């Protein structure tokens with residue numbers, strides 16, 4: 001697969017700020033890919049997206065879109081946003097309330113002077129399922145429908161790239177879930193290279209071909225959703241995605257075990273040397289009745305210290321008396337499980353579900 005967007009060492013510091021918003025970001029987005037920039041508030045996602053769009057000028061670096069250089073600080077090259085052949089959707093949709101749906105969608109084509117635009121506009125409205133609303137004023141649409149108008153307007157000019165900045169965050173939870181599926185379907189159908197900015201890990205995991213995890217103006221790692229969730233290579237990603245439990249570990253010489261504050265853990269894979277951070281996801285922790293699993297590796301006596309009902313399951317805290325004091329892990333409990341708060345239990349951490357990351361400067 002060829003790359004559609006290529007970013008090389010992008011640096012950006014806003015005037016008056018002492019901390020760079022982007023500290024030399026390099027990445028490639030492949031042709032036809034749904035690529036997500038994921039990270040906490042303030043990590044630089046929007047700044048990077050705006051640099052790709054040409055709405056923000058980097059201090060240094062180079063950007064290529066579809067093989068053509070659109071920005072290069074060494075060559076003094078900077079192609080304007082309207083010449084980069086991109087479509088953008090913002091959090092606020094930015095559609096015009098005083099225009100009909102048709103006129104909103106037609107706007108980019110009118111801007112570039114196209115006259116015979118009806119077929120293209122109707123097609124874009126069809127793709128997002130709004131053909132029946134062509135003559136309706138945009139102010140008389142629901143949030144989800146307005147969002148679709150913004151999408152239709154982004155794709156009508158058949159751009160090389162679609163850039164989406166938190167486009168679903170104004171929608172309620174149910175509609176957001178529905179729009180995730182629709183947006184992904186639309187992106188596949190049209191085959192357009194898409195970059196999404198979000199701080200919502202569920203959104204990122206559900207929609208992306210690949211995800212770049214960002215923190216403090218840097219890209220920490222890029223991977224596909226499954227690999228990133230199950231085998232993150234940085235401690236930041238492991239903690240940011242999915243509330244993983246963390247146990248500090250020291251590798252026991254010559255064996256597949258790690259010494260941790262709750263005791264010795266058998267693990268399936270271990271880095272060659274050094275201290276490790278061991279991560280176990282709440283959904284992988286098993287809870288058993290007391291006096292079971294005698295002598296089974298990775299089982300520990302514990303107390304259920306808190307139970308939180310969250311709908312399809314209960315989230316619970318289990319506390320284990322470790323060698324240096326109590327250690328609390330977050331687990332999931334099926335609604336059919338009979339544990340009450342305060343109950344004794346046995347906690348088992350399956351070896352295959354423990355992911356160990358070596359603690360080095362590169363993995364923090």
Ligand SMILES: Nc1ncnc2c1ncn2[C@@H]1O[C@H](COP(=O)(O)OP(=O)(O)OP(=O)(O)O)[C@@H](O)[C@H]1O
Nearest residue numbers: 014015017021040041042043044045046047048199
């Ligand atoms: N126009 C601006 N002027 C000065 N500083 C800015 C400007 N825009 C962003 N910043 C700063 O740059 C850093 C990166 O901001 P950016 O908006 O790119 O982050 P983000 O990851 O998109 O955050 P969020 O998810 O909250 O939108 C932050 O520290 C922010 O305060």
